[in-house]
Amino acid sequence: xxxxxxxxxxxxxxxxxxxxxxxxxxxxxxxxxxxxxxxxxxxxxxxxxxxxxxxxxxxxxxxxxxxxxxxxxxxxxxxxxxxxxxxxxxxxxxxxxxxxxxxxxxxxxxxxxxxxxxxxxxxxxxxxxxxxxxxxxxxxxxxxxxxxxxxxxxxxxxxxxxxxxxxxxxxxxxxxxxxxxxxxxxxxxxxxxxxxxxxxxxxxxxxxxxxxxxxxxxxxxxxxxxxxxxxxxxxxxxxxxxxxxxxxxxxxxxxxxxxxxxxxxxxxxxxxxxxxxxxxxxxxxxxxxxxxxxxxxxxxxxxxxxxxxxxxxxxxxxxxxxxxxxxxxxxxxxxxxxxxxxxxxxxxxxxxxxxxxxxxxxxxxxxxxxxxxxxxxxxxxxxxxxxxxxxxxxxxx
Ligand code: FES
Ligand SMILES: [Fe+2]
Numbered sequence: 001x002x003x004x005x006x007x008x009x010x011x012x013x014x015x016x017x018x019x020x021x022x023x024x025x026x027x028x029x030x031x032x033x034x035x036x037x038x039x040x041x042x043x044x045x046x047x048x049x050x051x052x053x054x055x056x057x058x059x060x061x062x063x064x065x066x067x068x069x070x071x072x073x074x075x076x077x078x079x080x081x082x083x084x085x086x087x088x089x090x091x092x093x094x095x096x097x098x099x100x101x102x103x104x105x106x107x108x109x110x111x112x113x114x115x116x117x118x119x120x121x122x123x124x125x126x127x128x129x130x131x132x133x134x135x136x137x138x139x140x141x142x143x144x145x146x147x148x149x150x151x152x153x154x155x156x157x158x159x160x161x162x163x164x165x166x167x168x169x170x171x172x173x174x175x176x177x178x179x180x181x182x183x184x185x186x187x188x189x190x191x192x193x194x195x196x197x198x199x200x201x202x203x204x205x206x207x208x209x210x211x212x213x214x215x216x217x218x219x220x221x222x223x224x225x226x227x228x229x230x231x232x233x234x235x236x237x238x239x240x241x242x243x244x245x246x247x248x249x250x251x252x253x254x255x256x257x258x259x260x261x262x263x264x265x266x267x268x269x270x271x272x273x274x275x276x277x278x279x280x281x282x283x284x285x286x287x288x289x290x291x292x293x294x295x296x297x298x299x300x301x302x303x304x305x306x307x308x309x310x311x312x313x314x315x316x317x318x319x320x321x322x323x324x325x326x327x328x329x330x331x332x333x334x335x336x337x338x339x340x341x342x343x344x345x346x347x348x349x350x351x352x353x354x355x356x357x358x359x360x361x362x363x364x365x366x367x368x369x370x371x372x373x374x375x376x377x378x379x380x381x382x383x384x385x386x387x388x389x390x391x392x393x394x395x396x397x
Contacts, residue, residue, distance in 0.1 A: 027375045028363035032356040035207035041306045047388045049074040050168035053178040054286040057164045060196045066110040070103040079103050083124040091126050091152040126152035161191045181246035182281045190268050194316040201312045206353035208301040208309040214349050215288045216240045216247045219370035224344050231257040240373035247282040259337045261330040264294040265319040284380050
């Protein structure tokens, strides 16, 4: 038996694969090892995440030409920068000469990137500008800005409002295909009016996938967030829909919740439905986003290890005045609310992680009403493992 088959069986047994396509009540979630095994995190970082469109950063991190930021996504060192054409570029953060990490810390006003090792110099377009002593002592290789050969290796990227996405292997479908299911449902929202106003951060003792799974599952609201019931009672909530890589849910709230920032500006020209509507989305594998009439929240999850995750919730409000003193109290309430809700979630998410060490649990039994999204999530993950395997086998033949 090949090593790959051994790994496949280790993650998904034949019985598991048979169950996953049955109806929800007979189906199950992901096997325990996918939340605990460092080998699976390696698969995610080396294969699953590079083959998809994934969240990499935010344009507000590099608002001006010459802003350069070293980032790490799927354990890959990358450079995110704001170039002279007012566009965001993403490059691999390794000097093409001897592979030194090119950018180590944030900088602003940069005109070029200089490697400390032999001073090879790259423009913000990634093109080579100078290679000192390249042809021998005092024999330099110099190019006009923009005229030299390509130096830095670009990463396929796309910007959607404030969010920056990348596709590391360059082989995913178009970005439009990826974003469309969500963008279509957000027609009517003037997303250009969103202002990033802050970020909340936690370190969780759990696998990163459990945070997304918890996000797409509204079943837990009555038990974990009883405070939300007045705002959104269980009988107004429904199971998440799912189609291909997109998970989607919404509800209409009967009364506004003052803790959601009463009095803050709303999206301009809202339709009647938008005024009382909450929408949330997960675009597999890394984007979770929730939108209210007066705010948006975006989840950024960075796996530290299989059982440790850095979680950031980025909060957006509407319009230029959202950051003014006038709305300071409303803003604070928004942060306090997200903070409180997330603390409630963390309590159960970490318990779900702990339960994944029990030989008495391995994927679980699902609610026929609420959990088809959990089944679909597991199916997507199994599908990603299978398709990667199929591609590898094809390459070998
Ligand atoms: S390693 Fe960067 S210039 Fe040589
Ligand atoms: Fe929750």
